[in-house]
Every structure is written in C-alpha cells, then in structure tokens.
Amino acid sequence: xxxxxxxxxxxxxxxxxxxxxxxxxxxxxxxxxxxxxxxxxxxxxxxxxxxxxxxxxxxxxxxxxxxxxxxxxxxxxxxxxxxxxxxxxxxxxxxxxxxxxxxxxxxxxxxxxxxxxxxxxxxxxxxxxxxxxxxxxxxxxxxxxxxxxxxxxxxxxxxxxxxxxxxxxxxxxxxxxxxxxxxxxxxxxxxxxxxxxxxxxxxxxxxxxxxxxxxxxxxxxxxxxxxxxxxxxxxxxxxxxxxxxxxxxxxxxxxxxxxxxxxxxxxxxxxxxxxxxxxxxxxxxxxxxxxxxxxxxxxxxxxxxxxxxxxxxxxxxxxxxxxxxx
Amino acid sequence: xxxxxxxxxxxxxxxxxxxxxxxxxxxxxxxxxxxxxxxxxxxxxxxxxxxxxxxxxxxxxxxxxxxxxxxxxxxxxxxxxxxxxxxxxxxxxxxxxxxxxxxxxxxxxxxxxxxxxxxxxxxxxxxxxxxxxxxxxxxxxxxxxxxxxxxxxxxxxxxxxxxxxxxxxxxxxxxxxxxxxxxxxxxxxxxxxxxxxxxxxxxxxxxxxxxxxxxxxxxxxxxxxxxxxxxxxxxxxxxxxxxxxxxxxxxxxxxxxxxxxxxxxxxxxxxxxxxxxxxxxxxxxxxxxxxxxxxxxxxxxxxxxxxxxxxxxxxxxxxxxxxxxxxxxxxxxxxxxxxxxxxxxxxxxxxxxxxxxxxxxxxxxxxxxxxxxxxxxxxxxxxxxxxxxxxxxxxxxxxxxxxxxxxxxxxxxxxxxxxxxxxxxxxxxxxxxxxxxxxxx
Numbered sequence: 001x002x003x004x005x006x007x008x009x010x011x012x013x014x015x016x017x018x019x020x021x022x023x024x025x026x027x028x029x030x031x032x033x034x035x036x037x038x039x040x041x042x043x044x045x046x047x048x049x050x051x052x053x054x055x056x057x058x059x060x061x062x063x064x065x066x067x068x069x070x071x072x073x074x075x076x077x078x079x080x081x082x083x084x085x086x087x088x089x090x091x092x093x094x095x096x097x098x099x100x101x102x103x104x105x106x107x108x109x110x111x112x113x114x115x116x117x118x119x120x121x122x123x124x125x126x127x128x129x130x131x132x133x134x135x136x137x138x139x140x141x142x143x144x145x146x147x148x149x150x151x152x153x154x155x156x157x158x159x160x161x162x163x164x165x166x167x168x169x170x171x172x173x174x175x176x177x178x179x180x181x182x183x184x185x186x187x188x189x190x191x192x193x194x195x196x197x198x199x200x201x202x203x204x205x206x207x208x209x210x211x212x213x214x215x216x217x218x219x220x221x222x223x224x225x226x227x228x229x230x231x232x233x234x235x236x237x238x239x240x241x242x243x244x245x246x247x248x249x250x251x252x253x254x255x256x257x258x259x260x261x262x263x264x265x266x267x268x269x270x271x272x273x274x275x276x277x278x279x280x281x282x283x284x285x286x287x288x289x290x291x292x293x294x295x296x297x298x299x300x301x302x303x304x305x306x307x308x309x310x311x312x313x314x315x316x317x318x319x320x321x322x323x324x325x326x
Numbered sequence: 327x328x329x330x331x332x333x334x335x336x337x338x339x340x341x342x343x344x345x346x347x348x349x350x351x352x353x354x355x356x357x358x359x360x361x362x363x364x365x366x367x368x369x370x371x372x373x374x375x376x377x378x379x380x381x382x383x384x385x386x387x388x389x390x391x392x393x394x395x396x397x398x399x400x401x402x403x404x405x406x407x408x409x410x411x412x413x414x415x416x417x418x419x420x421x422x423x424x425x426x427x428x429x430x431x432x433x434x435x436x437x438x439x440x441x442x443x444x445x446x447x448x449x450x451x452x453x454x455x456x457x458x459x460x461x462x463x464x465x466x467x468x469x470x471x472x473x474x475x476x477x478x479x480x481x482x483x484x485x486x487x488x489x490x491x492x493x494x495x496x497x498x499x500x501x502x503x504x505x506x507x508x509x510x511x512x513x514x515x516x517x518x519x520x521x522x523x524x525x526x527x528x529x530x531x532x533x534x535x536x537x538x539x540x541x542x543x544x545x546x547x548x549x550x551x552x553x554x555x556x557x558x559x560x561x562x563x564x565x566x567x568x569x570x571x572x573x574x575x576x577x578x579x580x581x582x583x584x585x586x587x588x589x590x591x592x593x594x595x596x597x598x599x600x601x602x603x604x605x606x607x608x609x610x611x612x613x614x615x616x617x618x619x620x621x622x623x624x625x626x627x628x629x630x631x632x633x634x635x636x637x638x639x640x641x642x643x644x645x646x647x648x649x650x651x652x653x654x655x656x657x658x659x660x661x662x663x664x665x666x667x668x669x670x671x672x673x674x675x676x677x678x679x680x681x682x683x684x685x686x687x688x689x690x691x692x693x694x695x696x697x698x699x700x701x702x703x704x705x706x707x708x709x710x711x712x713x714x715x716x717x718x719x720x721x722x723x724x725x726x727x728x729x730x731x732x733x734x735x736x737x738x739x740x741x742x743x744x745x746x747x748x749x750x751x752x753x754x755x756x757x758x759x760x761x762x763x764x765x766x767x
Binding site: 007008009010011012013014015016017018020021022024025075076079118119120121122214263264266267268269270273312316317318319320321322323 | 338339497568569572578579580581583651652653654655657659660661662663664665666667680684687688690691692693694695696699700703704705706707709710726727730733735738739740741742743744746748749752
C-alpha cells in the first residue's frame with residue numbers, strides 16, 4: 001500500500017448520518033394517508049378517486065412548472081411533498097365538488113401556498129389549507145354542498161354534515177345528533193378524508209411510531225378542545241354537544257394529526273409547540289361554538305401558522321447552565 | 327436500576343464490535359518520527375533542538391513558554407533530521423521536529439533520576455503539577471487541553487469531586503475501554519494523584535453500560551471508600567464534559583464557565599494513566615493508545631503507538647487500507663477531523679484512526695422538523711444558529727447561544743435534510759469570536 005496519498009473526502013464532522021431523509025419522511029406521510037384515502041373511496045366511490053387523482057396530478061404539475069421557472073433540479077420533485085399537498089387538499093374537499101375546482105385548489109395550494117415563499121421548507125402556511133381556503137372564499141356554495149356516503153339513503157337536498165346539523169338544524173333538540181359510532185367508523189357526510197376517525201387513527205399510529213410527527217400537537221389540540229367544549233357541555237348539555245362528539249366530527253382528526261403537524265409550519269421548540277397546539281384547539285372550539293361557521297379547523301390552523309415564527313423566537317429552550325433573569 | 331444520564335442527545339450506531347475484544351498491541355517504533363510542536367489546545371511549544379542533535383527517548387525537545395501550552399518530548403532515541411513545517415492532522419502545516427530512530431530506545435538521563443514516588447503518595451500538589459507540566463501531559467480524550475492548567479483550580483474555588491471519564495461515547499473507538507481492562511490499577515493510581523493535586527474528597531469513574539466488563543474490572547480494583555465506579559446509560563455525548571457532570575451529579579456548569587465553577591475536575595482515563603506513569607516512573611507522555619478501525623481497515627486493532635508515528639505506518643500495521651476507501655478520520659466518527667494525507671503523524675490528541683467508504687446523500691432545505699432541537703444536549707436551536715451564521719447575523723447568533731455549542735454533532739447526525747449544521751455553527755463561532763476580539767482590541 002501506502003504511497004496512496006490519493007483523494008480523501010474532506011468534510012466537517014460529524015461523519016455519520018442517520019438514515020432518515022426528507023423524502024423518507026414525506027413518503028411515510030403518504031403511506032399513513034392511504035387508509036383514509038381508501039376509506040374515502042369506499043364511502044364516496046368513484047368521485048372520491050377522481051378528485052384525489054386530479055388534485056395530486058395538478059399539484060405535481062404546478063410544482064414541476066415552478067421548478068422549471070426557478071431553474072432548479074427536477075430531482076426535488078421526487079421529495080414527495082407535492083403529492084402530500086395534493087392528497088391532503090383532496091381529502092378536505094366535499095365529494096360533490098366539480099373536478100375543475102379541485103384542480104384550481106391544487107394549483108393555488110402549490111403556487112400561493114408554497115412556491116412563492118421559496119418551496120419546501122420556506123412556506124409560512126400549510127399549503128393544502130391555503131388551497132382549501134382559496135376555494136372556500138372563491139366558491140363558497142360548492143364548498144358547502146354535501147352528499148351522503150354511498151351506503152346511506154337519505155334526502156340529499158337537506159343533507160348536512162354532523163357539525164352543520166348540530167349548528168344550523170338544532171340537532172340536539174330534534175334528537176337527530178349523529179351517533180358517535182357513525183363518526184368513528186366514518187359513515188357520515190363530510191369532506192373526503194375527514195369522515196372516518198378510525199382510518200385516520202391507523203395512519204396516525206404509523207406517523208407516531210416513525211416519529212414523523214410531533215405527538216405534542218395532536219395531544220395538545222385534543223386536550224384543549226375537550227376542555228373547551230367539555231366546559232360548555234357540562235354547563236348546558238341541552239344546547240352543547242359532548243367533547244367526544246367534537247373530537248370525532250368534522251376535520252378535527254385529520255387536522256390534528258395531518259395538518260397542524262406539518263413540520264414546516266409548526267414550531268420547532270417544545271414550549272412553542274404546546275402553545276401552538278393548545279391555541280389551535282381553543283380557536284376551533286371558539287369557531288364551532290360561537291362563530292359563523294359550523295367547522296373551524298382550517299382557519300384555526302392557518303391562524304396559528306401565522307404565529308409560528310413568533311412562538312419560535314420567544315420560546316427558546318433553556319441552554320444547559322443558563323440561569324434565567326429574575 | 328435506572329442508569330444515570332443527561333437529557334436529549336442521540337444514539338448513533340456503536341460500531342465497536344470490530345475492535346472491542348482486541349487487546350492493545352504495541353506498534354514497533356518507525357524509522358522516522360515527526361513530532362509537531364503544537365499537539366494541544368493553545369500556543370505551540372518552542373524547539374529546544376536543531377538539526378544534527380542527538381536525542382534520547384523521553385528527552386524534552388519542545389518547551390512550553392505560555393500558560394496554555396505543553397512541552398513535547400522525543401518518542402524515540404536518535405538524530406534530529408529537521409525542524410521545519412510538516413503536515414499535521416489539524417489540517418495546516420505545523421513546525422515539526424523530524425527524528426531518525428536509531429532503534430536503541432536510549433532513555434533520557436532526566437528520567438532515570440526520577441521514579442521515586444512509587445505508591446507512597448508522599449508528594450504535594452505543586453510537585454504533582456510540576457511533574458505533569460514537565461511530562462507534557464494534555465487531555466487524551468481528543469481536545470488535548472493542557473492538563474497542568476486543569477489541575478490548577480483558581481484560589482477561590484474548592485474542588486470536591488474528580489470525575490474520571492471512561493465513557494468513550496464516540497462510536498467505533500475502543501482504546502479507552504482497553505486501557506480500563508488492561509491497566510485498571512494505573513488508571514486508579516493516576517486518579518488518586520489528581521485527587522491529591524486538587525484537594526478533592528472523592529473520585530467518580532463514569533463508564534457507559536456498553537462497557538460492563540471495564541466497569542466490573544475497575545470495581546474489583548477499588549480499595550477505598552472515596553472512589554466510586556458509576557455506570558451510565560450508553561448515549562452520545564455522555565462523555566462530553568458538561569453533560570457527564572450533569573449526568574453524574576446533576577450540577578450544571580454555568581454558561582461560558584468551567585467545571586471548576588461547580589467544584590469538579592474531569593479527566594479522561596488515558597490522561598489519568600499518563601499522569602500516574604509520569605509520577606510513578608518519571609516517563610513523559612511519549613506514546614498513547616489508539617483505535618484503528620472502520621470498514622476500510624483490513625485488520626482493525628487497538629494499538630499502543632509512539633507519538634509522531636505517521637498514520638501510514640499505523641495503518642500498515644493494521645493490514646492496510648481496503649480499495650475504494652475515500653474517508654480517513656482522526657478521532658471518532660462524530661467529532662473527528664477529516665484527513666487528506668497518510669503522512670500526518672499521530673499526536674497526543676489522536677484517539678483513533680478510522681477509514682471507510684462513504685455513501686453520498688442529497689442536501690435539502692431545512693424543513694423545520696425540529697430534530698436538531700430535540701437532540702441538542704446543550705439545549706440550543708441548531709437550525710436557527712445555522713441560519714444566523716449563514717447570513718452572518720452575529721448578534722442574533724450570540725443571542726441564540728452560538729458560543730455554547732460544543733460541536734458534538736448530534737444535530738447534524740439526526741438532520742433528515744442532511745444540512746452541514748456543525749460546519750455552519752463553527753463558521754459562525756469563529757466569526758463571532760474574532761468580532762469580539764476586534765471590539766475589545
């Protein structure tokens with residue numbers, strides 16, 4: 001050997017790297033969304049499948065367009081983040097939504113929600129929710145027209161989501177409040193992927209196991225909404241629904257496990273994360289009980305996204321050996 | 327039993343099986359040794375010899391002139407060939423004394439006179455400090471901080487505990503573990519000397535639970551009640567000074583402070599042995615234990631090697647490099663320094679020589695996953711420090727505690743976006759320190 005003073009790689013320490021990578025994290029999220037996606041196709045059949053595929057395709061195309069415009073490597077298209085945005089967006093849309101509106105939403109999600117900020121890692125707001133908020137504002141009627149799942153036969157003209165039923169049709173007094181069992185299995189009206197709590201929990205278990213999401217966020221949101229709605233329910237069960245109803249209905253599950261946990265748009269410090277999660281639950285409760293909408297998950301997450309940079313700044317962890325000023 | 331540990335940190339693969347069971351072997355001294363005058367933290371020593379001089383083994387050939395410095399000694403007997411710049415594992419060229427080995431290992435007369443204080447313990451703190459300074463001993467864990475300074479606590483601080491660091495939390499390295507198995511008496515003797523020098527009451531030897539054999543061995547040799555052998559959880563960086571102190575005693579070294587401030591002195595097991603040897607036999611630091619390992623080494627081993635032996639000779643002794651090796655490291659895989667040449671010599675701070683073939687990865691933008699924050703043992707926000715350093719916002723970097731970073735590498739190890747966080751933080755630290763100097767000047 002040794003006259004081989006050949007080329008060695010010179011780099012700064014550490015010289016070992018964990019195997020996990022950005023694409024691996026993204027594809028874990030995609031896999032964990034599959035049970036809910038399959039569930040949505042089971043409950044809403046063909047329409048759900050088409051909406052899902054179109055949103056994903058539109059997201060990928062928009063992402064590709066921006067990569068081309070910004071003269072970046074097309075390799076970053078393979079990181080999987082655009083697929084997640086497309087999937088998450090589709091899963092928060094009503095099944096009856098015209099396909100072209102879904103496509104518009106996906107374009108808005110990637111373009112306005114993500115790429116104008118500089119792409120993955122630089123956006124302030126959750127891209128899928130930006131797309132949904134865009135649609136909600138631009139097409140309010142289409143976004144609040146609901147169809148029942150394929151398994152139940154009811155009058156479609158007056159069909160509402162469990163939360164809409166609670167808020168606008170006086171469900172508790174009428175005795176028509178959706179049973180918890182239906183909320184859990186998902187045989188209810190609502191957006192594509194938000195109906196079945198069990199399918200979402202299956203995926204969430206994988207995310208928690210792989211540590212792809214921060215457990216503090218779903219826990220914080222659920223604790224906070226349970227306390228908020230529980231307080232009013234105990235005070236007046238004739239008027240307010242139980243905390244369990246609120247946890248299982250609407251977009252809370254998908255929001256708490258898949259939307260609020262988006263790494264890019266959630267805080268990086270532990271204390272910041274608790275504040276973020278508890279506030280989201282509080283704002284959801286506020287909107288659901290006292291706001292003008294039946295559902296408030298989307299707006300409360302977007303609202304708290306805006307505070308993330310501030311939370312990061314003011315919740316710096318304690319450095320070892322640091323004594324706080326008294 | 328719940329093992330002692332510190333919060334956060336990470337679990338890189340241990341990779342110690344390659345050499346854990348291999349006893350230390352002595353490498354025959356090479357034909358030429360290259361002894362750099364700078365092998366430690368601080369300023370270089372000044373050469374006491376010139377070309378053509380005859381030197382003995384253990385003869386002082388470089389004198390330390392400042393407080394933060396250490397003397398260097400010849401590790402062989404022979405003739406000085408040159409005193410000039412030579413490649414150094416630190417990356418730059420350093421003034422180095424080249425000695426042709428005559429193969430006789432003639433021992434310096436200075437040493438023969440000494441060797442009086444065998445196990446009597448009849449020496450005072452000042453004498454110990456003098457011996458340690460004369461023997462050129464520095465921290466052998468890797469940072470190579472001059473030991474005499476560490477044994478001189480400021481007058482207003484009382485030292486109550488000596489911690490002997492046998493954690494060896496770096497993956498792959500097993501030399502310290504071998505020292506504990508093969509020289510337990512010498513290590514405990516050295517620890518006792520350190521205790522005498524600082525006036526401490528007790529000694530704690532901290533060992534990670536993946537070295538249970540070393541723990542048991544040392545425990546068998548403990549003779550007094552003031553020495554405790556403590557088992558710690560295997561977690562990186564358990565052996566980092568401030569984290570080790572917290573794990574064992576739940577004391578926090580203040581920001582910017584030293585272990586002195588909480589009444590503690592920490593020394594590595596190898597340093598402890600070197601101190602013992604210097605006091606017992608008058609032998610200055612002229613050799614050390616290192617691990618030669620990694621998938622790129624044909625026959626990984628633990629070796630006892632003379633200071634100044636070129637890496638080339640050490641690797642040759644271990645069967646040579648495999649083909650396609652593209653990474654050569656001095657130290658451990660988490661904090662070691664990349665090497666570009668096999669001509670660099672083993673220095674006092676060389677704890678290992680590692681070689682392997684690296685696998686490429688793609689860097690992404692930060693996705694704010696917060697893993698670096700969750701793993702930082704110092705409680706910092708590495709991604710924020712990286713951004714501050716990158717855009718040279720140094721005031722902000724200081725507010726976020728950039729100078730508290732110990733460069734352990736937990737953040738970069740766990741980063742899924744593969745961002746060279748430690749590189750950026752080092753860059754920011756250097757900028758911040760030089761800005762401070764400019765301001766105070």
